[in-house]
Amino acid sequence: xxxxxxxxxxxxxxxxxxxxxxxxxxxxxxxxxxxxxxxxxxxxxxxxxxxxxxxxxxxxxxxxxxxxxxxxxxxxxxxxxxxxxxxxxxxxxxxxxxxxxxxxxxxxxxxxxxxxxxxxxxxxxxxxxxxxxxxxxxxxxxxxxxxxxxxxxxxxxxxxxxxxxxxxxxxxxxxxxxxxxxxxxxxxxxxxxxxxxxxxxxxxxxxxxxxxxxxxxxxxxxxxxxxxxxxxxxxxxxxxxxxxxxxxxxxxxxxxxxxxxxxxxxxxxxxxxxxxxxxxxxxxxxxxxxxxxxxxxxxxxxxxxxxxxxxxxxxxxxxxxxxxxxxxxxx
Ligand code: AMP
Numbered sequence: 001x002x003x004x005x006x007x008x009x010x011x012x013x014x015x016x017x018x019x020x021x022x023x024x025x026x027x028x029x030x031x032x033x034x035x036x037x038x039x040x041x042x043x044x045x046x047x048x049x050x051x052x053x054x055x056x057x058x059x060x061x062x063x064x065x066x067x068x069x070x071x072x073x074x075x076x077x078x079x080x081x082x083x084x085x086x087x088x089x090x091x092x093x094x095x096x097x098x099x100x101x102x103x104x105x106x107x108x109x110x111x112x113x114x115x116x117x118x119x120x121x122x123x124x125x126x127x128x129x130x131x132x133x134x135x136x137x138x139x140x141x142x143x144x145x146x147x148x149x150x151x152x153x154x155x156x157x158x159x160x161x162x163x164x165x166x167x168x169x170x171x172x173x174x175x176x177x178x179x180x181x182x183x184x185x186x187x188x189x190x191x192x193x194x195x196x197x198x199x200x201x202x203x204x205x206x207x208x209x210x211x212x213x214x215x216x217x218x219x220x221x222x223x224x225x226x227x228x229x230x231x232x233x234x235x236x237x238x239x240x241x242x243x244x245x246x247x248x249x250x251x252x253x254x255x256x257x258x259x260x261x262x263x264x265x266x267x268x269x270x271x272x273x274x275x276x277x278x279x280x281x282x283x284x285x286x287x288x289x290x291x292x293x294x295x296x297x298x299x300x301x302x303x304x305x306x307x308x309x310x311x312x313x314x315x316x317x318x319x320x321x322x323x324x325x326x327x328x329x330x331x
Contacts, residue, residue, distance in 0.1 A: 005139035017195035021145025078307030187240035
């Protein structure tokens with residue numbers, strides 16, 4: 001049995017990228033491994049949410065994790081800020097994280113492009129906090145989407161560096177992992193190669209979107225003027241629509257539209273109608289469960305309490321041992 005850790009930032013509702021890149025795998029793994037899944041609310045502070053939004057978002061992500069099938073009795077499902085031990089490990093790891101390597105991180109470069117007026121130290125050290133989240137449970141496997149590969153590489157660097165520095169093999173190096181296929185990246189509807197929370201309006205389909213919202217977004221998705229002759233190459237926005245179809249539609253449906261594209265007889269309106277329908281049927285049971293959970297505060301509180309207790313036990317043990325390795329001693 002391996003230890004598995006993964007988290008999702010609490011910066012808003014979960015979308016299909018989170019589902020197919022992460023949660024679907026969590027659900028598959030939860031009964032076979034020692035799993036820790038958390039809601040990364042410390043991480044979300046890099047974007048300065050208001051206190052009201054912070055709590056609302058954490059609650060929403062908790063609901064959506066559960067709606068998507070995480071079983072809090074099988075996995076440890078917890079809120080990052082309920083485990084303050086993480087911040088101590090983060091501080092300790094920061095002492096061996098270098099400015100140059102953090103500045104070279106692609107996601108840091110992207111973030112400073114997106115929020116040039118708020119380039120805070122939390123953004124720079126984001127991969128260190130992420131490493132702390134993972135290695136605090138001594139995890140070897142991290143189910144994440146393809147967009148997170150570089151962060152995982154940094155987590156391995158920090159784990160290995162700690163081991164080298166203190167001449168130990170205490171931390172196992174963590175690896176990105178996908179249950180049954182290669183790492184996926186779900187594209188956006190606006191032509192962007194990634195579906196994401198902080199992308200443009202209309203980029204993402206959220207698990208809680210109602211049919212009307214889904215229809216509006218899909219019908220407005222970016223396309224091109226269509227293939228003029230058979231065998232033409234696909235543009236990025238069209239490839240995105242096909243990749244979305246790959247995750248929510250049947251193989252027959254996908255092949256039908258691929259064939260029409262290759263023969264240059266495709267009508268994007270038909271493809272969008274089909275994609276809308278398939279997205280609605282895919283998200284319907286999730287949306288219903290989200291509404292049910294939203295009305296059950298008592299259950300949510302119980303889940304959060306139980307998760308915090310289990311996660312803290314594991315985290316406190318690691319921090320205790322790490323303090324010893326580093327050389328902190330009580331008099
Ligand atoms: P985030 O929403 O950035 O906090 O990401 C949470 C998890 O969802 C991570 O494991 C990501 O790899 C995954 N994820 C987010 N967006 C996508 C996407 N467009 N495609 C695949 N996985 C994604």
